[in-house]
Every structure is written in C-alpha cells, then in structure tokens.
Amino acid sequence: MSLFNHIQAAPADPILGLGEAFKAELRPEKINLGIGVYKDANGQTPIVQAVKEAEKRLLAKENTKNYLTIDGISEFNIHTQALLFGENAQVITQKRAKTAQSLGGTGALRIAAEFIKRHTTAQNVWISTPTWPNHNAIFNAVGITIKEYRYYNKETKSLDWNNLIADLAHAEKGDVVLLHGCCHNPTGIDPTPEQWETLAKMSAEKGWLPLFDFAYQGFANGLEEDAFGLRTFAKNHTELLVASSFSKNFGLYNERVGAFTLVAENENVANNAFSQVKSIIRVLYSNPSSHGASAVATVLADNELKANWIAELAEMRNRIKQMRAKFVELLKQKGATQNFDFIIEQNGMFSFSGLTPEQVDRLRDEFAIYAVRSGRINVAGITEANINALCDAIVKVL
Numbered sequence: 090m091s092l093f094n095h096i097q098a099a100p101a102d103p104i105l106g107l108g109e110a111f112k113a114e115l116r117p118e119k120i121n122l123g124i125g126v127y128k129d130a131n132g133q134t135p136i137v138q139a140v141k142e143a144e145k146r147l148l149a150k151e152n153t154k155n156y157l158t159i160d161g162i163s164e165f166n167i168h169t170q171a172l173l174f175g176e177n178a179q180v181i182t183q184k185r186a187k188t189a190q191s192l193g194g195t196g197a198l199r200i201a202a203e204f205i206k207r208h209t210t211a212q213n214v215w216i217s218t219p220t221w222p223n224h225n226a227i228f229n230a231v232g233i234t235i236k237e238y239r240y241y242n243k244e245t246k247s248l249d250w251n252n253l254i255a256d257l258a259h260a261e262k263g264d265v266v267l268l269h270g271c272c273h274n275p276t277g278i279d280p281t282p283e284q285w286e287t288l289a290k291m292s293a294e295k296g297w298l299p300l301f302d303f304a305y306q307g308f309a310n311g312l313e314e315d316a317f318g319l320r321t322f323a324k325n326h327t328e329l330l331v332a333s334s335f336s337k338n339f340g341l342y343n344e345r346v347g348a349f350t351l352v353a354e355n356e357n358v359a360n361n362a363f364s365q366v367k368s369i370i371r372v373l374y375s376n377p378s379s380h381g382a383s384a385v386a387t388v389l390a391d392n393e394l395k396a397n398w399i400a401e402l403a404e405m406r407n408r409i410k411q412m413r414a415k416f417v418e419l420l421k422q423k424g425a426t427q428n429f430d431f432i433i434e435q436n437g438m439f440s441f442s443g444l445t446p447e448q449v450d451r452l453r454d455e456f457a458i459y460a461v462r463s464g465r466i467n468v469a470g471i472t473e474a475n476i477n478a479l480c481d482a483i484v485k486v487l
C-alpha cells in the first residue's frame with residue numbers, strides 16, 4: 090500500500106510553467122516574453138561585469154566555507170539598508186532597522202509572512218489585484234486572510250486610484266498592506282509621488298503595517314528615485330517591513346540574494362523583534378549561503394565597482410525604455426487598431442499589454458510567442474531581432 094498514491098499533481102506555476110513550455114518549444118523563431126528576467130540586445134541574460142570582478146576578488150581571498158550567521162553577512166545587510174532608505178537615513182542612524190540576508194525576495198516575503206502570522210495582531214494582508222501570483226501563495230501558506238484592493242483600471246489602462254483608496258479604507262489598524270516599491274508586477278504602473286504621500290499619510294493615520302515588496306529597485310527611474318515610496322513611508326511610520334531582492338538589479342537570479350528588513354519604534358523593540366526573525370529563519374533554512382551576497386557586498390563597498398554597477402543598471406533600464414518606445418511605434422506603423430501609448434509610461438520589465446487570454450493563446454499557438462495569459466509581457470524579452478515578427482503577430486491577433 091503506497092502512502093503517496095493518493096496525491097494529485099499540483100498545477101504548474103503560471104509563470105515558471107510557461108518557462109518550461111518555452112524550453113520545450115521546437116519552432117526556432119520562438120520568442121519568450123514570459124518570466125521576468127532581463128535580456129540584453131542579443132536576448133541573453135548577462136552577468137553584470139561588476140559582479141564578475143567581485144567574484145574574481147572573492148575567489149582569490151576566500152579562505153573558509155564556515156557557516157554564516159543566521160542573519161547572513163553583516164556588511165551586506167548594512168549596504169542593503171543604505172540602498173533602501175538612503176545613506177545615513179534616520180531609521181539607520183537611530184538603529185531602528187534590522188536586516189537579515191534572505192534567499193531572494195521570495196525568501197524575504199516568506200520570512201515576513203511567518204513573522205506577521207506569529208508575532209503581530211494583523212488579521213488580514215491586503216494585496217493589490219492584480220499582483221505577482223506568489224504573493225497570494227506565500228500568505229496562504231502561513232494561513233493569513235488575504236483581502237484584495239483594486240489597482241488597475243482596464244478602461245484607462247492606468248492606476249485605479251479611487252477604487253484603491255475606497256478598498257483600502259476598509260483596512261483596519263494592524264492590518265498588513267502589501268505595496269510594490271516600484272515597477273508594479275504585473276502592471277508596470279506605480280503611484281505618483283503625490284499618491285505615495287497620500288497613501289503614507291493614510292497608512293500612518295490608520296495604523297496599518299506596511300510591507301514593501303521591493304524587487305526592482307533601479308528599473309523604473311534610478312536607485313534613489315525608485316525608493317521614493319518606501320522612504321516616504323519610512324519618514325512617517327515607526328514600524329514597517331521590507332522584502333527586497335537583488336535578483337534583477339544585480340542579475341543574481343540563481344544565487345538567491347535578497348533581504349528582509351524590519352523597522353521598529355526604537356532600537357530595543359527592533360532587537361527583540363529581530364531575535365524572533367532569527368528564530369523563524371533557524372527553522373526554515375538555518376542560515377543563508379554566502380556567494381551571491383558576498384558579491385553584492387564587495388561591489389557596494391568599492392566605489393569603482395559600485396559606479397560600474399550603477400552604470401550597468403542604467404543600461405538595462407534604458408534598453409527596456411527604448412524597446413517600449415520602439416514597440417509602440419512599430420505597432421502603430423504596422424496598423425494596430427488599438428492605441429498602445431500607455432506602454433511607454435509603464436515602469437520596469439513588465440507591461441500589462443491589454444492582450445486578452447485568447448490573444449495570448451493565439452500568439453503561442455500560431456507564432457511561438459510566449460506571454461502570461463493575463464496579458465503581461467516582459468518587455469526585456471524584446472530585441473531588434475524579434476521586434477518585427479512580434480509586432481506582425483500582435484497586429485494579426487488583435
């Protein structure tokens with residue numbers, strides 16, 4: 090008698106499953122606009138040169154493979170805080186922020202979910218609709234009630250601001266409100282600075298616990314600019330949480346580098362709360378791995394390497410912006426009946442293209458073009474080599 094034979098197959102992950110289907114696709118002209126990975130003008134996901142250089146230095150000087158501490162590399166954690174809040178930000182100088190290196194942004198979100206469930210009074214976590222599907226899965230995994238706030242207006246293809254505010258008006262004191270720090274996934278639409286200020290004020294008045302998912306710092310307008318929302322909240326909140334990732338902005342996808350950061354009212358409260366974060370990590374995976382975070386810390390500690398990294402990040406950001414403009418222009422030229430100008434305004438890798446699930450299916454079946462059925466496309470997957478075929482195909486399925 091098998092103890093396993095009653096187990097049903099799990100549904101494929103909507104995004105990672107798409108990657109597997111793309112791999113298995115035999116048509117040579119195939120185009121992948123699915124998973125959120127940066128690609129350069131040649132369609133490759135490059136290793137950031139500053140990281141390569143840091144790795145050389147690490148290889149030369151590494152002399153032990155001893156365990157890291159539960160919260161990881163302290164230099165990495167210090168640099169992470171400076172990127173998030175700005176050099177010498179008050180939350181840092183007041184020692185109210187505590188950071189643990191994590192297994193990517195996903196790992197940081199899972200730590201956040203466990204911490205919220207076990208150590209806060211939060212009854213609900215408010216998640217934008219639409220959002221990155223793993224948000225729902227992570228909070229479901231720890232058994233916190235999920236409530237949705239509207240985010241996207243299909244008609245205007247912009248932020249559904251009035252409904253967002255109307256929905257969040259129901260969030261209660263202590264509820265967690267999950268916000269995408271920038272480059273909202275999947276819509277690519279972020280609040281304006283004024284809207285961030287309004288939200289931060291509302292949050293502070295209502296006593297929410299904000300949780301920032303900050304996976305794309307540097308992909309919208311720049312490292313400092315993209316932190317505007319988080320820093321606005323940090324100014325008028327005594328407590329908040331951040332799950333940040335270096336997967337995209339350092340191109341360290343397979344090294345799993347991220348950070349969980351907790352901000353508390355004062356140093357003492359922060360230390361107590363953080364000791365519980367360490368207990369959570371201890372039973373999840375004990376302590377993180379060293380390589381990727383060491384590379385990040387090495388780059389951020391060296392002025393020249395850091396400048397090179399910032400320049401490479403700007404190159405990635407600008408290539409995506411150029412592709413957005415070219416894509417919209419070419420669709421127009423090829424006679425698209427719909428206006429796609431909104432794509433130029435969106436931030437980060439993703440565009441909520443407005444394509445319907447049926448149109449996405451046709452793109453895959455008839456043209457070997459892979460995108461998420463919600464209509465989300467990864468603009469970084471567009472290159473000079475595939476943009477013509479892509480626009481021809483889209484015009485055909487519209």
Ligand code: PLP
Pocket residue numbers: 125192193194195196221269274302303304334335336337342346347
């Ligand atoms: N949050 C959002 C919105 C994302 O899009 C991603 C990755 O796609 C992550 C978090 C997690 O990133 P990772 O775990 O790869 O660092």
